[in-house]
Amino acid sequence: MNKVAKGIRELKEGEQVDRVFLVRSKQGLVTKNGNPYVSLKLGDRTGEIDAKIWDRADDLSPRFKKDDFIRVRGVVSSFQGSPQITVRDLDPVPPDQVAVEEFLPASKRSLDEMAAAFRQIADSVGSPHIRALILSFADDEAFMNRLKRAPAAKGMHHVYIGGLIEHILDLVGLARDVVPHFPWVDGDLVVAGCVFHDIGKVAELKYERSFDYSTEGHLLGHIAIGYEWVSERMRGIPGFPDDLAMRIKHLILAHHGELEFGSPKVPMTPEAFVVHHLDNLCAKLDSVREFIAQGSGEEGESGMTPYHKILGRYLYRGPSRIGGFIGSEGGSEGGNEGGSEGR
Template sequence: MKGQWVNELAKNGRATGVFKVKEASLKTTRNGKNYIDAAVMDKTGSIACKIWDAAQAELAKWTPGALVEIKGRVDEYNGRLQLVIDTAVSVDASAVDAGDFEDTSPIPFDELKSDFKKLTETISDAELAALVKAVLGDRQVWERFSAWPAAVQYHHACRHGLLEHTVSMLRIAGAIAESTGRVDRDMLLAGCCFHDVGKIYELTGSTPYDYTDAGRLLGHIYLGARLVAEKAAGLKNFPQEKIERVLHMVLAHHGEREFGSPVTPATPEAVALHYIDNVDAKLQAADAAILRDQTPGAWTDYLKILETRLFKGRLES
């Protein structure tokens, strides 16, 4: 029943298929006519769409997360593809495969899970190893941590994205510790495990991804630090300085106060963690942008996370 995929849609072509509503709002043209400005998605990407001369009542079927069977045409507006919809019919979730509408990490989950286990088992500091186990060995925490996205849209915004991001950071951290000898490897690996754990409370776990009330009010940095502190308090005689160093990494990993960190990195491990996080997030964002960009020509659309456009390569003549 799925029909076409987003990445199969082409300019001047027809569109027929079931898609998930990502966002939608009722707007008014200069002539005073109502229209719905929306975006739909599936696991291959998302695309903007317009429903002209739409009535207020029609907006009800365009609730974010709802499924709609669409028929329409594919146009281009400002260099990007968009759907102009002729008809849209609500579809019950039981009639489709939920996996068709949720982007998933390109790395198989079993591989990510195995790699995470192997990498964290290399933490030789018994107290830090116990803390990692206390936090991420908690069944409810792990179920979310292993499935959740790492962000709403900018990087690793997919199922298992948070786990993929963490595994990648653990690899980078190990390499930096080995090559420089200037950081406490175990402390840095623990920081990689914990830095974004608050995302499991900050973000929703299914598409279209969004922020929870707690996420908007408190943010993942505080939520993650609170979780780690609570688990450390449950471990007998966990050293005070060690938990302070761990929490400092979580609190400082955004690097600057203007980006949400209440403190700036003040230990070698916190400095390293900040840059590892930044590098991995931006490289993944660049890779995903080039893979999915629909802008004609050799350059991607402008990417806010990188503050630039990316070169995709010259088109064949």
């Protein structure tokens, strides 16, 4: 059984590589001189790394496809401040010879404990109808088995097994801290929005070997899927108030905040504003945490990361974070102890 002896984040420039990776993406391209090459993203549970097949592309490319496991022989180089593997040779590896859990990143929290915490959310709300709606999902074993494993996104935030349920629990925790400062905001509605805003991602995404969109995800998207699922469950709860149903559905439809960001509706209730901004905060900070944790950037000891394409900026890691993660104990003056509590 092939296991990952050394994580991708530990690979150094100039290091020889001879190990198994999961192929997360594959694209056949042509150089300016007209020579074929293959651009790859290779992954394990610690992250992913770019790779290129410059020589023998026509020979090596037919041996594998996306989501295959391959044994790569090559060398680690650097391109624009980020590590990259130049592949010299490779062989396909049968799935039954691989410990799949070694190749997908996963939450550090127990999936079963998070599932139990998800169910306990129902006990924290006063509205009997919202409680019944949450329990209609929490008591569905087949659904919960999928929710426990789903990532929260393909590439932006909480991109790991258990990422979606962790994101939901984080949002509910944030809501409990924030809502008491605004007594005119309905706390039960905010909790409902935190629970259901991304629920459709359970079906929008695929997460068996790599993280990608399902056919349903491509054609419908998680907002439409979640809206449909929640509406169906509401209809199964006797006496579910029409106004409450409408307000919860609005939370799902408006959580992206702006029309240009894929939101069918902009927030039009206080609760929708809260859910949108908490969701955005939680997602952005997880993306920042993950990017900073990946390693030093182009300027080496300057403490800057490579350019973050989605956020459109470089990020400053700070001297105490060079070579490490946000999340170790200690404050901003913690020296080698790093930053504050992470995920």
